[in-house]
Amino acid sequence: MSDNPTVYLNGQYLPLDQAKISVLDRGFLFGDGIYEVIPAYAGRLFRLPEHIDRLEASLKSIRLNSPHSREQWAGILEPLLEPGQDQYIYLQITRGVAPKRDHAFPEHIEPTVFAMCSPIVPLSGRDSGVKAITLDDTRWALCHIKAITLLANILLRQNAVDQGCTEAILVKDGYVTEGAASNIFAVLDGILVTPPKGEEILPGITRDVILELARTNDIPYSEDIISLEALKTADEIWLTSSTREIIPVVELDSEPVSDGKPGPVWQKMHQLYQEFKKAQS
Numbered sequence: 001m002s003d004n005p006t007v008y009l010n011g012q013y014l015p016l017d018q019a020k021i022s023v024l025d026r027g028f029l030f031g032d033g034i035y036e037v038i039p040a041y042a043g044r045l046f047r048l049p050e051h052i053d054r055l056e057a058s059l060k061s062i063r064l065n066s067p068h069s070r071e072q073w074a075g076i077l078e079p080l081l082e083p084g085q086d087q088y089i090y091l092q093i094t095r096g097v098a099p100k101r102d103h104a105f106p107e108h109i110e111p112t113v114f115a116m117c118s119p120i121v122p123l124s125g126r127d128s129g130v131k132a133i134t135l136d137d138t139r140w141a142l143c144h145i146k147a148i149t150l151l152a153n154i155l156l157r158q159n160a161v162d163q164g165c166t167e168a169i170l171v172k173d174g175y176v177t178e179g180a181a182s183n184i185f186a187v188l189d190g191i192l193v194t195p196p197k198g199e200e201i202l203p204g205i206t207r208d209v210i211l212e213l214a215r216t217n218d219i220p221y222s223e224d225i226i227s228l229e230a231l232k233t234a235d236e237i238w239l240t241s242s243t244r245e246i247i248p249v250v251e252l253d254s255e256p257v258s259d260g261k262p263g264p265v266w267q268k269m270h271q272l273y274q275e276f277k278k279a280q281s
């Protein structure tokens with residue numbers, strides 16, 4: 001992919017180095033916006049209707065009218081894709097450029113819409129598993145909104161990276177919520193468990209695909225709270241996201257998870273996920 005790919009900004013397709021926004025954009029000044037990350041396999045957007053549902057839910061939560069209809073989004077995003085490639089679209093919508101910096105919503109401004117496409121690069125070492133640490137979930141109270149305001153997530157992820165880990169697993173009041181940029185699954189007493197949806201977590205699209213695959217393939221699962229104590233005795237731990245798919249965690253807080261290798265339920269789900277992707281594209 002070129003260093004200067006074509007991107008979309010406010011109705012125009014133009015080279016990345018020519019895409020410019022005002023310093024008065026509320027995304028820049030306040031982090032006042034939301035985003036989506038949508039994978040595309042073999043050049044076809046994966047689970048687009050579900051991503052658009054979540055985009056619309058995020059917009060509604062921040063009281064911003066959607067600048068485009070459901071049908072228009074596909075028409076805007078598809079020209080950014082390269083045929084046959086595995087890529088992802090980053091789509092960001094901010095409240096727009098206001099004449100002055102004021103926390104309250106300005107009147108009569110147009111949202112800023114930006115989208116770009118990047119290659120999906122599989123996480124190195126994914127198939128042999130990664131290390132994670134647990135940290136206090138220091139984020140705000142509305143984590144179901146895919147807000148661009150990600151300072152807490154960034155600090156948490158960097159803390160994990162500084163300790164040689166791939167992800168931070170977040171803990172609130174003794175219960176696991178999700179990763180800094182991923183959802184979490186654990187295999188506990190033979191059951192695949194993931195925390196229920198709510199304001200504490202992002203409703204992950206990958207998470208939903210995994211639950212669907214568990215249901216259709218008779219893998220016992222439940223959407224239930226996971227205590228930190230239970231996580232520490234889990235047979236398997238996975239982290240899931242659109243860009244990284246399903247990553248097995250083989251070391252948690254410097255202790256091996258089971259025998260320190262990706263487990264059999266992960267092997268099975270990873271295979272099902274790859275087959276599902278192929279069938280969709």
Ligand code: PDD
Binds near residue numbers: 182203204205
């Ligand atoms: N993040 N939880 C958080 C906090 C996330 O940031 C993400 C994804 C997920 C997984 O959601 P999905 O399966 O729909 O990708 C859960 C994206 C990839 C990002 O911020 O780049």
